[in-house]
Amino acid sequence: MTTTVIFFDTETNGLTAQDSVLSISAIKAVFSGPKSAVSDAIVDRYERFYYRKPGEPLSAGAVKVNGLTDAVIAEERGDAAYPLYFHEDIEAFRAFCGEACHFVAHNIAFDQQFIPFPMPYIFCTMKENKKVINLRRRTGGLKFPALNEAARFYGIDVHTAQLHGSTYDTELVYLIFRKMLETSETQKKAWKFLEKKPKQAVLF
Numbered sequence: 001m002t003t004t005v006i007f008f009d010t011e012t013n014g015l016t017a018q019d020s021v022l023s024i025s026a027i028k029a030v031f032s033g034p035k036s037a038v039s040d041a042i043v044d045r046y047e048r049f050y051y052r053k054p055g056e057p058l059s060a061g062a063v064k065v066n067g068l069t070d071a072v073i074a075e076e077r078g079d080a081a082y083p084l085y086f087h088e089d090i091e092a093f094r095a096f097c098g099e100a101c102h103f104v105a106h107n108i109a110f111d112q113q114f115i116p117f118p119m120p121y122i123f124c125t126m127k128e129n130k131k132v133i134n135l136r137r138r139t140g141g142l143k144f145p146a147l148n149e150a151a152r153f154y155g156i157d158v159h160t161a162q163l164h165g166s167t168y169d170t171e172l173v174y175l176i177f178r179k180m181l182e183t184s185e186t187q188k189k190a191w192k193f194l195e196k197k198p199k200q201a202v203l204f
Contacts, residue, residue, distance in 0.1 A: 002032040003194045004043075005102040007177065009169040010111045011066040013052050014059045017113040020052040021086035022068040023076070024093060025166035027174050028100065031181075031194055038181060042174075046096045047167050049076040050086040066164045090116060101198040106147045106173050123193045125150055125176045132185055147172055154179035 008026035013019045026046040033039050051073055052058065063069055083089040094117050097103075101120040105111045108124040126144050133145045133153045148158045151172045156179065162168040180186035 001034070001195060002030060003102055004098075004100045005029050005031060005104055005177075005194070006097050006100045007104045007170050007174040008046075008111065009105060009166040009173065010114050011062075011068055011164065011166045012114065013056060013062050013068075015110075019059070019062075020056055021050055021114050022052070022062075022066065022073060023047070023049045023166040024086065025170040026093070026096060027170055028096065028098075029174065035187075035191055040178065044096065046093065048080070048082060048086075048089065048092070049073045050089070051084050053085055053087065086114075099198070102193065102196070104173060104177055106150065106169070106176075107144070120198070121193060121196045123177070123190075125173055125180070128180070128186070128189055129153070129176075147176075150176050154183070 006026055006028055008024065010021050011023040012021050024046070025048075027042055028044040028046075029040050029042045031038060031040045049068070051070060058069070082092060093115070097117075102123070103112075103119040103121065104123045104125065106124070107126045108122050112119060112122065126147075129145050129150050130142055133150060135143045135145055135149060137143045145153065147169055148160070148163055151158050154176055156172065156175050158172070159168070177190065180190040
């Protein structure tokens, strides 16, 4: 078995598909081998920063979480030559993904709404760990684990100051998925995802 997987995260100016993507990061990794001796290798990384679409106001709530003011974005971009706005640069991310059919993110339903091309197979490290981590709401019901909660559950060191940065969050998602492949309670679902045969490449 050999499967190329895209791990990714977005930081945005709001919660809807109409809001601007301010940063996107991704890891492309190849998983290969039998279940008993799977190995993986990171083959590429992606990181870009963008401004809000012209006329779109800054979301105070969003910037409180991700800290991506125009000044911070300008510093992160440096002298980058890629487009100022994500919607004008989507083909670059599509090219990075290539023919990959497997995509992983934490709360992938949120991130996926900003990506206007097919993702044939998706895996959500938030939803797939809800019953595994078994966190409770004050009302007693199960809650979805935050990214840092999922990471700590699997024994991954978390640097709180770096959370909500797309590059760091992507790294945590990748590490969580690797841990899921090694954990008896989650191996089956992670392997079921990896073993899905490509049926539709990302179309250009």
